[in-house]
Amino acid sequence: MHMLKIDNLHARVEGKEILKGLSLTVNPGEVHAIMGPNGAGKSTLGNVLSGREGYEVTEGTVSFGGQDLLALEPEERAAVGVFLAFQYPVEIPGVNNTYFLRAALNAQRKFRGEDELDSMRFLKLVREKLKIMQISDELLHRAVNEGFSGGEKKRNEIFQMAVLEPKLAILDETDSGLDIDALKQVAEGVNALRSPARSFLVVTHYQRLLDYIEPDFVHVLAGGRIVESGDKNLALKLEAEGYAWLADKHPHLRKADLAGEAA
Amino acid sequence: MNESENMTREVAAPVRDNAEVVEALNRRYEAGFVTDIESTSLPPGLNEDIVRQLSAIKGEPEWMTEWRLAAYRHWLTMPEPDWAKLDIGPIDYQSVSYYSAPKAGPKSLDEVDPKLLETYEKLGVPLHERAKLAGVAVDAVFDSVSVGTTFRKELAEAGVIFCSMSEAIREHGDLVRQYLGSVVPVGDNYFAALNSAVFSDGSFVFIPKGVRCPMELSTYFRINAMNTGQFERTLIVAEDDSHVSYLEGCTAPMRDENQLHAAVVELVALDRAQIKYSTVQNWYPGDENGVGGIYNFVTKRGDCRGVSSKISWTQVETGSAITWKYPSCVLRGDHSVGEFYSVALTHHRQQADTGTKMIHIGKGTKSKIVAKGISAGRSSNSYRGLVKIEKGADGARNYTQCDSLLIGKKCGAHTFPYMEVKNPGAIVEHEATTSKISDDQLFYCLSRGIGEEDAVSMIVDGFCKQVFRELPMEFAVEAKKLLEVSLEGAVG
Ligand SMILES: Nc1ncnc2c1ncn2[C@@H]1O[C@H](COP(=O)(O)OP(=O)(O)OP(=O)(O)O)[C@@H](O)[C@H]1O
Ligand SMILES: [Mg+2]
Numbered sequence: 001m002h003m004l005k006i007d008n009l010h011a012r013v014e015g016k017e018i019l020k021g022l023s024l025t026v027n028p029g030e031v032h033a034i035m036g037p038n039g040a041g042k043s044t045l046g047n048v049l050s051g052r053e054g055y056e057v058t059e060g061t062v063s064f065g066g067q068d069l070l071a072l073e074p075e076e077r078a079a080v081g082v083f084l085a086f087q088y089p090v091e092i093p094g095v096n097n098t099y100f101l102r103a104a105l106n107a108q109r110k111f112r113g114e115d116e117l118d119s120m121r122f123l124k125l126v127r128e129k130l131k132i133m134q135i136s137d138e139l140l141h142r143a144v145n146e147g148f149s150g151g152e153k154k155r156n157e158i159f160q161m162a163v164l165e166p167k168l169a170i171l172d173e174t175d176s177g178l179d180i181d182a183l184k185q186v187a188e189g190v191n192a193l194r195s196p197a198r199s200f201l202v203v204t205h206y207q208r209l210l211d212y213i214e215p216d217f218v219h220v221l222a223g224g225r226i227v228e229s230g231d232k233n234l235a236l237k238l239e240a241e242g243y244a245w246l247a248d249k250h251p252h253l254r255k256a257d258l259a260g261e262a263a
Numbered sequence: 264m265n266e267s268e269n270m271t272r273e274v275a276a277p278v279r280d281n282a283e284v285v286e287a288l289n290r291r292y293e294a295g296f297v298t299d300i301e302s303t304s305l306p307p308g309l310n311e312d313i314v315r316q317l318s319a320i321k322g323e324p325e326w327m328t329e330w331r332l333a334a335y336r337h338w339l340t341m342p343e344p345d346w347a348k349l350d351i352g353p354i355d356y357q358s359v360s361y362y363s364a365p366k367a368g369p370k371s372l373d374e375v376d377p378k379l380l381e382t383y384e385k386l387g388v389p390l391h392e393r394a395k396l397a398g399v400a401v402d403a404v405f406d407s408v409s410v411g412t413t414f415r416k417e418l419a420e421a422g423v424i425f426c427s428m429s430e431a432i433r434e435h436g437d438l439v440r441q442y443l444g445s446v447v448p449v450g451d452n453y454f455a456a457l458n459s460a461v462f463s464d465g466s467f468v469f470i471p472k473g474v475r476c477p478m479e480l481s482t483y484f485r486i487n488a489m490n491t492g493q494f495e496r497t498l499i500v501a502e503d504d505s506h507v508s509y510l511e512g513c514t515a516p517m518r519d520e521n522q523l524h525a526a527v528v529e530l531v532a533l534d535r536a537q538i539k540y541s542t543v544q545n546w547y548p549g550d551e552n553g554v555g556g557i558y559n560f561v562t563k564r565g566d567c568r569g570v571s572s573k574i575s576w577t578q579v580e581t582g583s584a585i586t587w588k589y590p591s592c593v594l595r596g597d598h599s600v601g602e603f604y605s606v607a608l609t610h611h612r613q614q615a616d617t618g619t620k621m622i623h624i625g626k627g628t629k630s631k632i633v634a635k636g637i638s639a640g641r642s643s644n645s646y647r648g649l650v651k652i653e654k655g656a657d658g659a660r661n662y663t664q665c666d667s668l669l670i671g672k673k674c675g676a677h678t679f680p681y682m683e684v685k686n687p688g689a690i691v692e693h694e695a696t697t698s699k700i701s702d703d704q705l706f707y708c709l710s711r712g713i714g715e716e717d718a719v720s721m722i723v724d725g726f727c728k729q730v731f732r733e734l735p736m737e738f739a740v741e742a743k744k745l746l747e748v749s750l751e752g753a754v755g
Contacts (some may be wrong), residue, residue: 015548051709051710052706052710053702053706054702061567071665072729073709074706074709075708075709075710075711075712076713076715077720078709078710078711078712079712083710084710086707087609090701090704090706090707091701091704092704092707092708092721092722092728093725093726093728094724094725094726094727094728095722095724095725096720099712100721101711103713103717103721104578104708104711104712104713105712107711107712107713107714108712111712116448142723143579157533160711162712
C-alpha cells in the first residue's frame with residue numbers, strides 16, 4: 001500500500017495557480033528527492049500537504065495511508081504522521097523549546113488516543129533522541145528558535161522530527177545554510193530515522209545532500225508539476241547541466257518555468 | 264449638633280455585631296435602611312448623612328468619620344476626569360448603594376450558575392475554592408476558620424499585623440491614622456476622593472522593623488475577603504529592613520452586580536524595606552457586545568519613603584469592561600527602587616488604559632517598567648506612563664519597555680510615554696514594539712500538532728514571560744490559565 005498518493009493536484013495562493021496538476025506516489029520506506037528551480041512550487045507543495053491556511057486546493061486528491069489528507073485540519077495531519085521541516089523555521093519568543101516540543105508530542109498523542117507523557121518520560125525520550133540529533137542543552141532550554149543560528153534552526157527541526165516520529169517527513173531545504181560538518185550530522189540524523197515504515201520527501205537544490213541521504217527517486221518539479229523522475233543519477237545530471245535541457249523535452253514548459261521565479 | 268453626628272457618637276465604641284448597630288440606627292431612620300434577615304444596605308445615593316451612617320455601621324471612631332466627610336466634601340468640588348483614552352458612559356453616583364453587607368450566597372454548589380463553575384473548572388481552581396469564589400457560604404464547605412487561625416498565629420508570632428481595614432481602624436487606630444492617606448491624599452483624584460469617603464473595607468498590613476514576613480500574604484486567606492465590595496482600601500506599611508510579598512485579587516471571575524470598582528491601595532516602604540505587590544485582576548469584562556462589566560478605577564501608589572527601599576508592582580489585568588489604573592512609585596528615599604511589570608489583556612469591547620508613574624526624587628533612584636499589552640477582538644489597550652525625574656535626583660535611571668501584541672485586525676494598541684526630566688544627569692531609556700501573532704508562528708505550531716487555541720495561548724504566554732517570571736509560582740500558573748480562558752474565541 002502506498003504511503004502518499006497525490007493525484008492531479010491543483011493549488012492556488014493569493015488567487016495565483018502554483019500547482020498545476022501535480023501527481024506523485026510515495027511508498028513506505030522510500031526517500032524521494034524533489035528538485036526544481038526557485039519559485040517552482042516546492043515549498044507550496046509542503047504547505048499544501050501540511051494544510052497551511054491560504055493555500056487553496058482547487059482540484060485533485062491526496063491520500064495518506066488511504067485517508068483523505070485534504071479533509072484534515074493542519075494539527076490533525078501532524079497527528080496522523082505528517083511532519084514538515086521548515087525552509088525557514090519560525091521563532092516563538094518566550095516559549096521554551098522543550099516545553100513546545102512536549103506540548104506538540106502530547107497534543108498528537110492525545111489525538112491518537114494515546115496517553116500523554118509526563119515530564120519524566122518525556123525527558124527520557126529527549127535524551128534518547130539526542131543521540132540521533134545532537135543539540136546543546138542550552139538550545140533545548142532557549143525559546144523556540146529564538147536567536148538560533150541558521151544551522152541550529154535546521155538541526156532543531158530534525159531533532160523535533162526525531163521526537164515526533166512522523167510517518168512522512170517533508171524536509172524543505174534542510175541542507176541550505178548548513179556548513180559541511182552540520183550537513184553531515186543532519187544527514188546522519190535523517191538516515192538514523194529511515195525505516196521501512198517511514199517515508200521522506202526531501203526538497204533540495206543541491207545534489208551534495210543526496211550523497212549523504214541516498215534517495216530512491218529524484219523528481220523535478222517545474223511549472224507546478226513533476227516533469228521528470230529518475231534515480232539518483234538524475235540529480236547528478238541536474239547538477240551538471242541545470243534545468244534548461246528540460247525545455248526541449250517538455251515543450252509546454254515556458255522558459256521562465258525553468259529559469260527560476262516563475263512569472 | 265445634628266442628629267446624625269449624635270448618632271455617630273452613640274455607636275462609636277467598637278461594635279462588631281452589625282445587626283445590633285443596624286437595629287439601633289433603624290429606630291431613628293425608619294426609611295434609612297432596608298433591613299431583612301440576610302442583608303443590610305444603605306439606600307442608593309450619596310450625601311453627608313450616608314457617609315456618617317456608613318461610618319456608624321462600621322463602628323468607626325470619630326476621627327475616621329471626619330476624615331471621610333472631609334474627603335466627601337472635597338470630592339464634591341472635583342470634576343469627573345475624562346482624559347484617559349476611554350469611552351465612558353455617564354456614571355450616576357446617586358444610584359449606587361454605598362453599603363451592602365454580605366448577602367447570604369447560594370447554600371450549595373447546586374445553586375450556583377453552572378456556567379460559572381465551568382469557568383472555574385477550566386481555570387483549574389480546586390473544588391473548595393470554586394465554592395468559595397462562587398459565594399457559597401464558606402464554612403459549609405471547608406473549615407476556613409481553622410485555616411485562618413493557624414495563619415494568624417504564625418503571623419502574630421512574627422509581629423505582623425494582617426487584618427481587614429475595618430478591624431485595623433478599630434484595633435490599630437493609631438497606625439492607620441498615621442499612614443492612611445499619606446501616600447494617596449484624600450483629594451488626589453476624583454475616584455480616590457470618592458473611595459476615601461465611602462470605602463467599605465480592604466486589607467491592612469503592618470510589618471515591623473527587621474521582620475521578613477514568613478509567608479506570602481494573600482486575600483485568599485483573609486476571612487471575608489470576598490465581601491470587601493467595590494470601594495476597597497488597602498494599606499501596607501513596611502518598617503525599616505522588613506520584607507513582604509502581597510498577592511491581591513481573585514484569579515477567577517467574580518460575579519459582581521456592581522458596576523463601579525474604585526479601590527485605593529497605599530504602600531509605604533521605610534528604610535531598606537521591600538514590598539512586592541502582585542495582582543491578578545479578572546472582574547467581569549462584560550459580554551462580546553460590551554454590555555455589562557465592571558468599571559475598574561483604581562489608585563495604587565507606593566511610597567519608597569526610606570533609603571534603599573524597594574517597591575515592585577506586578578499586575579495581570581484581564582477583566583473589567585474599563586480599566587483605569589496606574590500603579591505608581593514615589594522614589595523619595597535615596598537609592599530607592601521602583602518596578603512595574605504588567606500584562607494587560609483586552610478582548611471583545613474591553614477598554615484598558617493602564618501604566619505607571621515613576622517619580623524620582625531621591626538620589627541614585629532606579630526604576631524599571633515592563634508593560635505588555637495584548638489586544639484582541641474590537642478592544643482598545645493603552646499604555647500610559649510617566650517617568651518624572653526631579654531636579655535633585657542625581658544619578659537617577661529609568662528603563663522602560665512597552666510591547667504590544669495584536670490578535671486580529673479590529674483591535675487597537677496605543678502607547679503614551681510621558682517623560683519629564685529635570686536633572687540633566689539622569690538616564691532614561693525607552694523601548695517599544697508592536698507585533699502581531701504572525702501566521703507563520705501559528706502555522707508552525709499547528710504543523711507540530713498543537714491546536715489553534717493552544718497555539719495562541721502558548722504564543723501569548725511566551726510574550727508575557729518577562730512579567731510572569733515576577734509572579735509567585737502558583738500565581739503565574741493561574742495567570743497563564745486566565746489568559747487562555749480570556750482569549751477563547753480570539754482567533755479563527
Ligand atoms: N503566501 C504566498 N503569497 C503569495 N505568493 C506565494 C505565496 N507562497 C508562494 N507564493 C508564490 O508561489 C510560487 C512558488 O513558491 P514556492 O515557495 O513554493 O517556491 P519554491 O519552489 O519553494 O522556491 P525556492 O526554491 O526558492 O524555495 C512563487 O512564485 C511564490 O512567489
Ligand atoms: Mg521553497
